[in-house]
Each structure stands twice: as C-alpha cells, then as structure tokens.
Amino acid sequence: MGEKKKKIIKTIKIDADKCNGCRACEVACSAFHATPKYSSNNPARSRIRVIHEPLKDMFVPVYAGEYTAAECMGRDKYVLDGKEYDECALCRASCPSRDLFKEPDSGLPLKCDMCESDPTLTEPLCVQWCITDALVYEEREEEVEEEEEQEDLEIGLEALADKYGMEKLIETVARLSVAKKE
Numbered sequence: 001m002g003e004k005k006k007k008i009i010k011t012i013k014i015d016a017d018k019c020n021g022c023r024a025c026e027v028a029c030s031a032f033h034a035t036p037k038y039s040s041n042n043p044a045r046s047r048i049r050v051i052h053e054p055l056k057d058m059f060v061p062v063y064a065g066e067y068t069a070a071e072c073m074g075r076d077k078y079v080l081d082g083k084e085y086d087e088c089a090l091c092r093a094s095c096p097s098r099d100l101f102k103e104p105d106s107g108l109p110l111k112c113d114m115c116e117s118d119p120t121l122t123e124p125l126c127v128q129w130c131i132t133d134a135l136v137y138e139e140r141e142e143e144v145e146e147e148e149e150q151e152d153l154e155i156g157l158e159a160l161a162d163k164y165g166m167e168k169l170i171e172t173v174a175r176l177s178v179a180k181k182e
C-alpha cells in the first residue's frame with residue numbers, strides 16, 4: 001500500500017438542463033489556453049465541447065478526459081430526457097475514432113486541466129463565463145493513495161509515438177536537439 005496524502009478534488013458539476021448552448025465556455029477555454037494567453041479563440045481547441053443534436057433541442061457540455069491510443073470495443077448510446085444521442089457523442093476521451101478533443105493543427109490530445117495556472121484562478125474560466133450556472137465549480141479534500149500523475153508532456157509524447165512510431169519520434173527529437181545546439 002502506498003502513502004496516503006491529502007488531495008484537493010476539483011469537480012465541475014454539469015446541469016445540462018440549464019445549458020442554453022451559448023458556447024461561451026468553449027470560447028473562454030480556448031482563449032485561456034492560447035499562446036500567448038487570450039491571443040485567439042477557436043472552439044476546436046477547447047477542452048469542453050457542447051454536444052447538440054439539431055433535431056433534439058438539448059445541449060450537453062462534455063469535458064475532455066484522458067487520451068486513449070486505441071478506440072474502445074464497446075460503444076455507448078445515451079437516451080436523456082427521451083432524446084437519443086449518437087454513439088460516442090458524450091464520451092470524454094481523446095481517441096483515434098474521431099476528431100474531438102484534439103489540437104486541430106498537431107492532432108495532439110487535449111485534456112481539461114481545470115485551468116491550472118499561476119496565479120491560480122478562483123474558479124475555472126468556463127465556470128466563470130457560464131451565466132446560466134449550468135457549470136458549477138466544487139472543491140473537496142480527500143485522502144488518497146500517493147500516485148504519480150502523468151504530465152501533459154508525457155501524454156503528448158505518447159500520442160506522437162502512437163501516431164508516428166517510437167523510432168521516428170526518437171530520431172526527430174535527436175535531430176531537433178542537434179539543430180537547437182547549433
């Protein structure tokens with residue numbers, strides 16, 4: 001058994017009934033994560049997407065979750081309030097079977113980081129911009145097993161290795177590092 005440590009668990013409670021589909025959350029998230037910060041916005045780069053079935057008037061905000069190298073064997077279908085959503089529509093994974101939660105230029109996976117920044121925000125930006133309170137930020141303290149968290153860089157490298165092959169990736173990094181030194 002590993003060591004126990006205190007951890008702040010951050011959650012965003014989603015009340016889809018209150019979402020009006022304004023997409024302010026998508027704009028705010030993509031602007032916050034632009035380089036430099038707030039220099040541009042593009043919902044395709046957002047780590048929250050609002051899923052809408054045109055004929056079924058309901059919006060469901062979905063947060064980008066973990067990267068997965070292979071698509072899963074089973075598919076989910078949801079019926080909410082009598083309205084059926086497409087397979088995979090509400091899944092949080094950045095996965096090879098669709099373009100959702102991928103950086104449009106590089107194809108690198110996107111994942112919600114709860115707006116980690118220095119200085120820390122009082123509340124994640126998507127929550128601040130959601131005027132209908134469909135998104136509500138909550139924090140609680142829990143005792144958890146000590147675990148090593150995978151860093152964004154590692155997740156990105158894993159995705160590139162899956163896409164281009166490890167050998168090619170190592171070769172490219174080696175070539176770039178020589179070029180940088182010159």
Ligand code: SF4
Binds near residue numbers: 018019021022050059
């Ligand atoms: S900002 Fe709030 S109301 Fe607007 S789309 Fe996002 S979750 Fe829905």
Ligand code: SF4
Binds near residue numbers: 048111113115126127
């Ligand atoms: S919490 Fe921050 S990173 Fe996550 S979806 Fe909202 S704005 Fe984006």
